Amino acid sequence: MKVAKFGGSSVADSSMLGQVASIIEADQDRKFIVVSAPGKRYDDDVKVTDLFIQLGEQYDSGQNYEETLFKISQRFMSITEELELSKDIVARIENESRRLLRETTNTTHLMDALKAMGEDSLARILSAYLNKRGTKATYVNPKDAGVIVSSDPNGAQILEKSYEQIYRLREREGVVVIPGFFGYTETGILTAFPRGGSDISGSIIAAGVQAELYENFTDVSSVYCVNPKIVDQPKEIHTLTYKEMRELSYAGFSVFHDEALIPAFKKNIPVCIKNTNDPDCRGTMIVASKKDNGQPVVGIASDTGFSTIYVRKYLMNREIGFGQKLLSILAEENISFEHAPSGIDDMSVIIRTEDLKGDKEETLMNRIKNELQVDTVDVTHGLAMIMLVGEGMSNRLNVASKATKAFAEADVNIDMINQGSSEVSMMFGIYEENLNEAIKSLYQEFFLTD
Amino acid sequence: MKVAKFGGSSVADSSMLGQVASIIEADQDRKFIVVSAPGKRYDDDVKVTDLFIQLGEQYDSGQNYEETLFKISQRFMSITEELELSKDIVARIENESRRLLRETTNTTHLMDALKAMGEDSLARILSAYLNKRGTKATYVNPKDAGVIVSSDPNGAQILEKSYEQIYRLREREGVVVIPGFFGYTETGILTAFPRGGSDISGSIIAAGVQAELYENFTDVSSVYCVNPKIVDQPKEIHTLTYKEMRELSYAGFSVFHDEALIPAFKKNIPVCIKNTNDPDCRGTMIVASKKDNGQPVVGIASDTGFSTIYVRKYLMNREIGFGQKLLSILAEENISFEHAPSGIDDMSVIIRTEDLKGDKEETLMNRIKNELQVDTVDVTHGLAMIMLVGEGMSNRLNVASKATKAFAEADVNIDMINQGSSEVSMMFGIYEENLNEAIKSLYQEFFLTD
Structure with missing residues (x-):
């Protein structure tokens, strides 16, 4: 049994839903279907979920919301009309x-409930459409499916006891269509997952029914080994481990948020990222472990928008607790640090530039200067981070050597190297203007050279 | 005018003192002489300072100290007899x-005063001996010289106002011989510098008299670019900057403690390390700045005895303040950390293994486990740190590339790379058993290959 999740772009209009239905019918094992709300049909289009958010905000601020409600109805009306389904579904919305x-x-409850209407309505539509095509299907609400979540204000978390109830979905006949993105608290309150949460729902259902595979249908044929905006038509990654996926997601690989896959990962369910528009393409498998194929690096992620705070204080090395004091100032200012390379008398802290917005930078500089009595404190903006990821790195000697050679060949100075904690990644800091050249050179070195 | 300081091995016996006198007489500019106490004459010998410490400890614990006092007298007696000086000096001791x-x-005052007797007596002997040879010389006590220090229990620090008084030593006729290792507080109490403090004294005198050069005579002809115990007859370093010296001293370059040179550095006095037994050898100059000679790395330092504490916690990256909490536990346990490379969900802290003595390791592990609620905490011993140092590194692209190539060629896996704070150094962590091979390969790459 498989769980297939279809993202917003895969269910954006009636023709896409026709494609989705064909995919479901092409494999008898695709029994559990999780859907997002209709996404954009074209660049300037508005996602259904955004319309629902607008509706809630207009209501909340006392504005007229009739036009928004009309737009929502129209959007679903065009789908149901084109699929020749009953108008009751739209009236219900x-x-x-x-x-x-x-x-x-x-x-909060109102906003969650409104946002969930997109997924919920689409699931009802898909279920009705499948039945109309002669494929037996049932819409199942997350409450009935057993998706019970915490009422954590920082984001709903699935409760472990949900899985037992979800497992019983296996007994249902035919295809089961479940709206993604939300669950219910133990007291019965509808609660949304963080944005993009349909991936989480699919992952939870896959874990609960103990699926043999969780297929995540989206609009790309696979995960590329490097950003395709930098390298033209880069190689596809056929197999990734969970660990590699998590490291890659961190820095610039935005196929989906890695945390969404945690429920599936925990139950060892393999995940396959596939393209709704090209379902026969093998896609990218994400698995618990894989054979060493001799390739040390599986992917190169990169991200921009970093800054370095450089602190120098003579005899810093002797001052026990200096590093801790510096990091505690950052924590007090609610700034998360990415890396903290240190010398004898100096220490650098690498943070996201957006965390220095407003007068934060000045506050931080002043606090460091005054509270730590440092000789020098400087801030540098415009840094990019590049992360080489691969489980094969841990037992290969020459990854650092190949990487640094690639930087040298691209005439790119390395501002920072951070290696030593994670066994499956190596991080380099460079100036943003050199990013493209560096990535191209690394791609050449690790993927095109033997 | 020059200040020449002679270390313990340079003044260990009468024949060495003959050599010292010749060196002083060979250059009219060598006007200010700072001396240590007599050191070891052979491997099993005992340093005079250690005899004075033993004397104080025996007295303090009520033991008989006559034999120790006799040994001290004998040691000085053999010097004065061989140099045919008055016996009064020994009687005075x-x-x-x-x-x-x-x-x-x-x-504390007693121990400081006893320890200082070694330097003080040797200075009196050298002065008398120079005069006997026909070279006008005067013994000057640090109090008369103006070496006024703080009464800081963590180690005496020179007071800025000393320099004005020390400058007046220039008015003295002939050679001025000053015992190293101690000064006096403002209330007149003799206070010793930390062990090896004769280097500090020489540095202070050089700063005070605004010497053109501070010559530090010891038993090596120069500083080598790599540990001569690992590489046979390595290249000598002819010129080092203060900054390079400080970085090198940190990890395994034990010519002298870099902090001893601070007073000279602050006044921009160049320092020359020379060999008492080969005074015509050019030695190693330590200067404020030097021309870029195209050599990116000036020296490779290394040290063993490091451990890594590896901590893993899922979603660590999201937990603002995690790094700070980890480092604060270390600070509370009075452990100084050397480096702290971090990943997304993990962080490593590299510390000296000696800081984990006794039950410290267990305490630390338990605190991290319980207070930080981590998924994993491990400790690994037996690490070595290698530091490449050179001011030329900052503007050269391929240092990291050459270094990592050298490790790969020596089949040595790099456990950690720390680059990004200091512009003049790059740090690598490897397993101790690979240290010699790695150093040899790095030496080959940076010093023997063009």
Whole structure:
């Protein structure tokens, strides 16, 4: 049994839904289907979820929301008409939305419930459409499916006991269509996962039904080994381990947020990223472990927008607790640090530039200067981080050597190297203007040279 | 005018003192002479300073100290007899020692005063000997010279106002011989510098008299670019900058403690390390700045005895303040950390293994486990650190590339790379058993290959 999740771009209009139905019908094992809300059909289009958010905000601020509600109805109307389904589904969306606006007093609950309407309605539509095509399908609400979540204000977390109930979905006949993106608390309150949460839902269902595979259908045929905006048509990654995926997701690989896959990872369910528009393409498998294929680096991730805070203080090395004091100032200012390379009398802290917005930079500089009595404190902006990732790195001697050679050949100075904690990654800091040249050279060295 | 300081091995016996006198007489500019106490004459020999410490400890614990006092007298007697000097100097040592034991009630003051007797007596002997040879010389006590220090229990620090008084030593006729290792507080209490403090004294005198050069005579002809115990007859370093010296001293270059040179550095006095037994050899100059000679790395330092504490916690990256909490536990346990490379969900802290003595390791592991709620905490011993140092590194692209190539060629896996804070050094962590091979390969790459 497989769980297939279809993202927003895969369910954006009726023709895409036709493609989705064909994919489901092409493999009898695709029994559990999790769907997002309809996404953009073209560049300037608005996602259904954004329309629902707009609706809630207009209501909350006392503005007229009729036009927004009309747009939502129209969007679903065009789908149901083109698929020749009953108009009741659309009428239900309008009525249910009005009821929520009228009856829900808690703003957070209202927003979650409105946002969830996109996924919920699409699941009802897909289920009806499959039945119309002669494929037996049932819409199952997450509450009935057993998706019970915590009421954590920092983001709903699935409760372990959910899985037992979800497992019983296996007993259902035919295809089971479940809306993604939300669950219910133990007291029955609809609660949304963080944005992009349909991936989480699919992952939870896959874990619960103990699927043989979690297929994540999106609009790319596979994960590339390097950003395709920098390298033209780079090689595809056929197999990634969970660990590699997590490291890559961190820095610039935005196929989906790695944390969404945790429920599946924990139960050892393999994940396959596939393209709705090219379902026969093998895609990228994400697995717990893989054979060493002699390739030390599986992917190169990169991200920009970093800054370095450089601190120098004579005899810093002798001052026990100096590093801790510096990091505690950062923590007090609510700034997360990425890396902290240190010398004898100096220490650098690498942070995201966005964390220095407003007067934060000045505050931070002053606190470091005054509280730590340093000789020098400087800040440098415009850094990029490059991360080489691969489980094969841990037992190969020459990865650092090949990497640094690639930088030298691209005439790119390395500002920072951070290796030593993770066994499956190596991090380099360079200036942003050199990023493309560096990535191209690394790609050449690790993927095109034997 | 030059200041020449002679270390313990340079003044160990009468024949060495003959050599020292010849060196002083060979250059009219060598006006200010700072001396250590007589060091070891052969491997099993005992340094005079250690005999004075033994004397103080025996007195303090009520033991018989006559034999120790006799050994001290004998040691100086053999010098004065061989140099045919008056016996009064030796009689003075015995009388003065007995007076100190009798009259000094504060144990710290007593120990400092006893230890200082070695340098003080040697300075008196050298001065007398120079005069006997026909070279006008005067013994000047540090109090008269103006070496005024703080009474800081963590180590005496020179007071800035000393320099004005020391400058007046220039008015003295002939050679001025000053015992190293101690100064006096403002209330007149003799206070010793940390062990090896004769280097500090020489540095202070050089700064005070605004010497053109501070010559530090020891038993090596120069500083080598790599540990001569690992590489046979390595290249000599002819010129080092203060900054390079400081970085090298940190890890295994034990010519002298870099902090001893601070007073000279602050006043921009160049320092020359020379060999008493081969005074015509050019030695190693330590200067404020030097021309770029195209050589990126000036020296390779290395040291063993490091451990890594590896901590893994899922979503560590999101937990603001995690790094700070980890380092604060180390600070509370009074452990200084050397480096702290970090990954997404993990962080390593590299510390000296000696800091984990006794039950410290267990305490630390338990605190990290319990207070930080980590998934994994491991400790690995037996690491060595290698540091490449050179001011030329900052503007050369391929240093990292050459270094990592050298490790790969020696089949040595790099456990950690720390680059990014200091512009003049790059640090590598490897397993101790690979140290010699790695150093040899790095030496080949940076010093023998064009």
